[in-house]
Amino acid sequence: MRRKRLLPTALHRLAILAYIAFALFPLYWLLKVSVTPNDLLYSEGVRLWPSHMTLDHFAFVLKHSDFPRFFQNSLIVSGSTAAIVTALASTSGYALSRFEFRAKYLIVALMLLTQMFPLVMLVAPIFKMLTPLKLTNSLAGLTLVYVAFNVPFATFLMQSFFDGIPKDLEEAAMIDGATRFKAFRQIILPLTLPGIAATLGFVFTAAWSELLFSLMLISGNQSATFPVGLLSFVSKFSVDFGQMMAAGVLALIPACLFFLLIQRYLVQGLTAGAVKG
Amino acid sequence: MSALAPDPRFVSQAPGPGQRSPFLRRLAHASEPWLYSAPALILIVAVMLVPLVLGISYAFRDVRLLNPFSGGYVGLQHFHELARDKAFWGALKNTLWWTGASVFLQFFLGLFLALLLDKPFYGRGIAQALCFLPWAVPSFLSGLNWAWLFNPVVGPLPHWMVSLGLMSQPENILSDPTLAMWGPIIANVWWGIPFFAITLLAALQSIPRDLYEAAAIDGAGGVQRFFSITLPFLAPTIAITVLLRTVWISNFADLIVVMTSGGPANRTQIVASYIFTQAFKKLDFGYASAVALVLLVLLLAYSMLIVLLRQSLLKKG
Amino acid sequence: MASIGISGVRKSYAQFPVLHGVDLEIADGEFVVLVGPSGCGKSTLLRMIAGLEDITEGDISIAGTRVNDLDPKDRDIAMVFQSYALYPHMNVAGNMSYSLRLRRTAKDKIAGIVTAAARKLGLDPLMERRPRALSGGQRQRVAMGRAIVRQPKAFLFDEPLSNLDARLREQMRGEIKKLHQDLGATSIYVTHDQIEAMTLADRIVAMNAGLIQQVGTPLELYDRPANLFVAGFIGSPGMNVLTGRYEGQTADIARLVLDHGPAIPLGRAYPLTDGTPVSLGIRPEHLELSPAGGAGLAARIELVEPTGFGTILHLVTPGTSSIALKGFTLDRAAAGASREVSLGFPPERLHLFVEEKRVEPAS
Numbered sequence: 001m002r003r004k005r006l007l008p009t010a011l012h013r014l015a016i017l018a019y020i021a022f023a024l025f026p027l028y029w030l031l032k033v034s035v036t037p038n039d040l041l042y043s044e045g046v047r048l049w050p051s052h053m054t055l056d057h058f059a060f061v062l063k064h065s066d067f068p069r070f071f072q073n074s075l076i077v078s079g080s081t082a083a084i085v086t087a088l089a090s091t092s093g094y095a096l097s098r099f100e101f102r103a104k105y106l107i108v109a110l111m112l113l114t115q116m117f118p119l120v121m122l123v124a125p126i127f128k129m130l131t132p133l134k135l136t137n138s139l140a141g142l143t144l145v146y147v148a149f150n151v152p153f154a155t156f157l158m159q160s161f162f163d164g165i166p167k168d169l170e171e172a173a174m175i176d177g178a179t180r181f182k183a184f185r186q187i188i189l190p191l192t193l194p195g196i197a198a199t200l201g202f203v204f205t206a207a208w209s210e211l212l213f214s215l216m217l218i219s220g221n222q223s224a225t226f227p228v229g230l231l232s233f234v235s236k237f238s239v240d241f242g243q244m245m246a247a248g249v250l251a252l253i254p255a256c257l258f259f260l261l262i263q264r265y266l267v268q269g270l271t272a273g274a275v276k277g
Numbered sequence: 278m279s280a281l282a283p284d285p286r287f288v289s290q291a292p293g294p295g296q297r298s299p300f301l302r303r304l305a306h307a308s309e310p311w312l313y314s315a316p317a318l319i320l321i322v323a324v325m326l327v328p329l330v331l332g333i334s335y336a337f338r339d340v341r342l343l344n345p346f347s348g349g350y351v352g353l354q355h356f357h358e359l360a361r362d363k364a365f366w367g368a369l370k371n372t373l374w375w376t377g378a379s380v381f382l383q384f385f386l387g388l389f390l391a392l393l394l395d396k397p398f399y400g401r402g403i404a405q406a407l408c409f410l411p412w413a414v415p416s417f418l419s420g421l422n423w424a425w426l427f428n429p430v431v432g433p434l435p436h437w438m439v440s441l442g443l444m445s446q447p448e449n450i451l452s453d454p455t456l457a458m459w460g461p462i463i464a465n466v467w468w469g470i471p472f473f474a475i476t477l478l479a480a481l482q483s484i485p486r487d488l489y490e491a492a493a494i495d496g497a498g499g500v501q502r503f504f505s506i507t508l509p510f511l512a513p514t515i516a517i518t519v520l521l522r523t524v525w526i527s528n529f530a531d532l533i534v535v536m537t538s539g540g541p542a543n544r545t546q547i548v549a550s551y552i553f554t555q556a557f558k559k560l561d562f563g564y565a566s567a568v569a570l571v572l573l574v575l576l577l578a579y580s581m582l583i584v585l586l587r588q589s590l591l592k593k594g
Numbered sequence: 595m596a597s598i599g600i601s602g603v604r605k606s607y608a609q610f611p612v613l614h615g616v617d618l619e620i621a622d623g624e625f626v627v628l629v630g631p632s633g634c635g636k637s638t639l640l641r642m643i644a645g646l647e648d649i650t651e652g653d654i655s656i657a658g659t660r661v662n663d664l665d666p667k668d669r670d671i672a673m674v675f676q677s678y679a680l681y682p683h684m685n686v687a688g689n690m691s692y693s694l695r696l697r698r699t700a701k702d703k704i705a706g707i708v709t710a711a712a713r714k715l716g717l718d719p720l721m722e723r724r725p726r727a728l729s730g731g732q733r734q735r736v737a738m739g740r741a742i743v744r745q746p747k748a749f750l751f752d753e754p755l756s757n758l759d760a761r762l763r764e765q766m767r768g769e770i771k772k773l774h775q776d777l778g779a780t781s782i783y784v785t786h787d788q789i790e791a792m793t794l795a796d797r798i799v800a801m802n803a804g805l806i807q808q809v810g811t812p813l814e815l816y817d818r819p820a821n822l823f824v825a826g827f828i829g830s831p832g833m834n835v836l837t838g839r840y841e842g843q844t845a846d847i848a849r850l851v852l853d854h855g856p857a858i859p860l861g862r863a864y865p866l867t868d869g870t871p872v873s874l875g876i877r878p879e880h881l882e883l884s885p886a887g888g889a890g891l892a893a894r895i896e897l898v899e900p901t902g903f904g905t906i907l908h909l910v911t912p913g914t915s916s917i918a919l920k921g922f923t924l925d926r927a928a929a930g931a932s933r934e935v936s937l938g939f940p941p942e943r944l945h946l947f948v949e950e951k952r953v954e955p956a957s
C-alpha cells in the first residue's frame with residue numbers, strides 16, 4: 001500500500017515545486033538583474049546568479065532619481081484611498097448587512113454594475129470632469145477617483161464581515177442603552193477589526209497597482225505615482241535595466257507586505273467582487 | 278424671554294424625556310439606512326455614473342482635447358468611421374483571442390493548482406502563499422517584468438527558446454507580429470492563475486469529505502470520484518467565475534498597454550487598450566467614447582446571453 | 595418595576611402577517627411565560643416589547659406609558675438572549691457594566707453595583723475573563739448579571755436556557771426563580787420547555803400561529819385547557835384525543851360514541867345536543883388500567899417505555915378501526931403484568947371539546 005502511494009506523492013510534490021518555480025521565476029529574475037553590475041549584465045549572458053552582486057542600482061534609484069518621490073506619491077494615494085474607502089465601506093457595508101429597506105436591491109444592483117462595466121470607458125469623461133476642478137495632475141484628484149472605484153467592492157467585502165457578526169450583539173447594546181450608531185462604533189466595529197485590516201489591504205493593493213487612470217490624470221513628475229514614473233522611465237532610458245528592475249523590486253515591497261496581511265482573507269475578497277481579479 | 282408664558286401649543290406636544298414626536302422618529306428610522314450608505318453612494322454616482330452618462334454622450338459628439346472648437350454634436354459620424362476602421366475590427370478579433378486564450382489557460386492551470394493544493398501535505402501553507410504571490414504583484418509590474426523576460430538583452434526566455442530549437446536566434450517575441458499576442462497572454466496567465474486557484478480551492482474545500490469516503494467504499498476510483506463528485510460540486514463556482522472573469526479580462530488593458538502598447542502594427546491591440554490609446558495618445562475623447570459604447574453594448578449582450586442561457590438551463594434541469 | 599400592556603398588537607413582515615392581534619396585561623412584578631410551537635411569533639412579540647421590531651398595529655405600554663415610538667434604549671428594559679449576546683471584546687466586568695457606563699454612572703457606583711450582582715450570581719472569580727473563556731453556564735450567568743445591574747422596569751428572556759445541558763438547565767431554572775423572588779421584577783420569559791414554563795410562571799401564555807390561545811396559571815392550563823391546541827401542547831406525553839358524537843342529556847346516560855366504535859360514559863351531562871361531533875381528551879396519567887375483562891374500553895399494551903420515574907404505555911384498542919392511546923403509570927408491576935387491559939375514563943378527568951373549544955359540563 002505504501003509503496004503504491006509513493007509515486008503519486010512524489011509527482012504531486014514535484015508538480016507543486018514546478019508551479020512555485022514558475023510563479024517565482026519572474027520575481028527572482030527581477031531581483032537578480034537588480035543586483036547585477038551593468039558590465040556583467042551583458043558579458044555573462046543567461047546566468048542564474050551573477051558572479052558578483054552590487055547594490056549600486058538601488059543606491060542610484062534611491063539617491064539620484066525621482067523614484068523616492070514616486071514611491072511617496074503612490075504611498076500617499078494608496079494609503080489615503082485605503083483609509084477613506086474602508087471608512088466609507090464600513091458604514092455602507094453595515095447598512096447592507098443590517099437594514100432591510102426598499103432601495104437596498106437597487107443599491108446592490110448599482111454597485112454590481114460598477115464592477116461589470118469597462119472602467120476604461122470613464123478615462124475620457126473623468127479627465128474632462130476633473131480638469132475644470134483643477135483635480136488633474138493632483139494626488140487628491142487621483143485619490144477621489146480611486147476611492148469611488150473601490151468603494152463598491154469594499155462595501156461587499158465589509159458586508160460579508162458584518163454578516164459574520166451576530167445581530168444579537170448590537171441589539172443587546174441597544175437595549176443596554178446605546179443608540180444604533182454607538183452600538184456600531186463600540187460593539188460591532190471593534191469586532192470587525194480583522195475585516196477592516198483585510199479591506200485596507202485589498203484596497204491598498206488595488207490602488208497601488210492602478211495604471212490607466214494615473215497615466216491619464218497625472219502628467220508631470222511632480223505628482224507621478226510609481227507606475228507612471230516607472231513607465232516614463234522605461235520609455236526614456238530603456239537601457240538602464242539594472243535601475244529599472246531595482247525600482248521594480250521597490251514597488252513590489254508594499255504589495256508583498258499587504259499580500260501577507262490579506263492572505264487569510266483572499267477567498268472572501270475575491271468573492272466580494274473581484275477588485276483586480 | 279422668560280417673561281413670556283410657554284406657548285400652549287408646544288407644551289401639549291412636547292415629547293417626554295427621550296421621546297421624539299412619532300413623525301420625527303419615523304423619519305429618523307426610515308432615513309437611517311440612507312445615512313449609513315449615502316457617502317458611498319454619492320461618490321459612486323458622481324465619479325462613476327455621471328461620467329458613464331457623459332461618456333455615452335461623447336460618443337455622439339466631437340470631443341478632442343487639443344481642439345478648443347470641438348464639442349458639437351456629430352450624430353452617428355463616429356460610428357460610421359468605426360465601421361470602416363480596420364484597427365477597430367482587428368482589435369475586436371484580438372479581444373476574442375486574448376480573452377479566450379487567457380481564460381482557458383488561467384482556468385485549467387488554476388483548477389490544476391487548486392487540486393494540487395487541496396491535498397494536505399507538509400508545508401502547504403507556505404506553498405500556497407508562494408503559489409498565490411503573483412496575484413499580489415501590481416499588474417503594471419507583471420507586465421514590465423514579463424516584457425523584460427522576453428527581452429533578449431536581459432531576459433533568459435529567448436535564449437532558452439533558441440536552445441530548445443523553438444527559435445533560430447534570440448529575438449523578442451513582443452516585436453514579432455505573429456507571436457506578439459502571446460507575450461501579454463502569458464503574463465496574464467501567470468498573473469491570473471491564482472485568482473481561479475483561490476476560488477476553486479475554496480469551493481473544493483467546501484465539499485464534504487465523507488462523500489469521497491462513501492464513494493471510495495462504493496468502489497469508485499480516483500478519476501471516477503473526480504467526475505462524479507468533485508466536478509458536479511465545482512460546476513456552479515466554475516460557471517460563475519469563468520463568466521465574470523471573461524468580462525473582466527476582456528476589459529483588462531493594463532498588461533497590453535505596458536508590454537506592447539498595442540503594437541506591433543496593432544497586432545496586440547484589444548478594444549479596451551484601443552479605447553485607452555484613442556483617449557490617452559490621440560486625445561480624441563469622442564471617438565474613444567464611441568468605441569467604448571460599442572464595447573459596453575457587446576458586454577451587455579454577452580451578459581444577457583448568459584442570463585438567458587442560465588434560464589433555459591434551469592428550466593430543463 | 596412596572597406593568598406591561600399589550601393591546602391589539604399586530605405584526606407583518608412585508609405583507610406576511612405573523613401576529614394577528616395580541617392583547618395581554620402583565621402586572622407589576624409578575625412572571626409570565628410565553629410558550630408555543632416554533633414560528634408562532636413568541637420572539638417577535640418579545641422583540642416588539644423590547645423595541646427591536648416595529649409595531650405594525652396596536653399599542654404597547656410600559657408602566658402606563660405608550661412606548662411604540664421609543665427606541666430600545668429609552669424603554670428601560672433588559673433582555674437575555676438565547677445566544678447570550680455577550681460582547682466578545684469585553685471582559686465579564688465590562689459586559690456587566692456597559693449599560694451603566696452608557697448612562698454615565700459614577701465609577702465607584704458602577705463598581706459597587708457590579709460587584710454586588712457578581713456576588714449574587716457567583717461570578718466574582720471570573721470578572722477579568724473574556725466570554726470566550728467561560729463555560730455555557732457561566733456565560734448564561736453573565737448575561738443575567740448584565741440584565742440585573744440596571745434594575746430595569748422589566749426583564750425579557752428569549753429561551754435563555756436552551757443552549758445548556760439538561761442538568762445545568764435545571765439548576766439555572768432554580769436560580770432564575772430565586773432571582774425573581776429576590777428582585778420581584780416584571781418578567782416575560784419565552785421557552786420551549788414545558789417544565790420551565792410550569793415551574794417558573796405566575797401565568798403562562800400559550801400561543802399558536804400568531805394568536806394567544808389561553809392565558810392562565812400553569813395549573814389552569816393543565817387542568818382546564820381552553821382548546822385542543824393547549825390541551826395537546828401542555829403536558830408530556832401529550833393528551834389523548836378521541837373523536838366521536840355526544841349522546842344523552844342527563845348525567846347517568848351521557849356518553850361519547852366513538853367513530854366506528856364503542857361508547858365511553860361521561861358521567862356528567864354537557865350542554866350539547868345529541869349527535870354533536872366532539873373530541874374527548876384525557877391525559878395519559880389519568881387513564882385507569884385494570885385487568886382485561888373489566889368495565890372499561892378493552893385495549894392491548896403494544897409498547898412499554900420505562901422512564902425510571904414511571905412508565906409510558908402505548909395502547910391500542912382491538913378491532914378494525916383501532917385507536918392508539920398513551921398511558922402513564924407509576925406502578926411498574928401493572929405495566930408488565932398483562933398485555934390485555936381494560937381502560938377506565940374517570941369522569942372528573944375528562945375534557946370535552948367542540949370545534950376545538952372546551953365545553954364545561956352543565957352544572
Ligand SMILES: Nc1ncnc2c1ncn2[C@@H]1O[C@H](COP(=O)(O)OP(=O)(O)OP(=O)(O)O)[C@@H](O)[C@H]1O
Pocket residue numbers: 607612630631632633634635636637638639
Ligand atoms: N425578519 C423577518 N422577516 C420575515 N419573517 C420573519 C422575520 N422574523 C421572523 N419571521 C417570521 O415570523 C414568524 C414568527 O417568528 P418568531 O421568531 O417570532 O417565532 P418563535 O415563536 O420565536 O419561534 P421559535 O420558537 O422557533 O424561536 C416565523 O414564521 C418567522 O418565519
Ligand SMILES: [Mg+2]
Pocket residue numbers: 636637638752
Ligand atoms: Mg424565537
